[in-house]
Amino acid sequence: xxxxxxxxxxxxxxxxxxxxxxxDPMAALEAFLTDLPISAAEARQVLPHWTxxxxxxxxxLRQLKNRISPMLLMRKHLPEGAIGExxxxxxxxx
Numbered sequence: 001x002x003x004x005x006x007x008x009x010x011x012x013x014x015x016x017x018x019x020x021x022x023x024d025p026m027a028a029l030e031a032f033l034t035d036l037p038i039s040a041a042e043a044r045q046v047l048p049h050w051t052x053x054x055x056x057x058x059x060x061l062r063q064l065k066n067r068i069s070p071m072l073l074m075r076k077h078l079p080e081g082a083i084g085e086x087x088x089x090x091x092x093x094x
Contacts, residue, residue, distance in 0.1 A: 008070035
């Protein structure tokens with residue numbers, strides 16, 4: 001289980017707590033933003049024709065979707081709009 005998934009799971013059961021490694025939504029946001037396989041701009045550019053990508057390109061898009069999913073669960077603990085562009089891309093990703 002990734003740290004983002006663990007944080008999302010714990011935040012559904014416990015209150016957010018700044019400075020606690022698995023209960024700090026801002027730390028999770030920072031980790032999310034620093035370890036993305038592609039940028040939002042690149043994802044928007046390739047999404048219309050993602051079925052034409054090679055396996056490596058499709059895997060990168062799927063990795064992106066897998067990283068966005070736990071952030072959606074943490075959304076209420078994050079500043080408004082912090083993951084807006086990523087949330088918009090999520091349903092369109094393979």
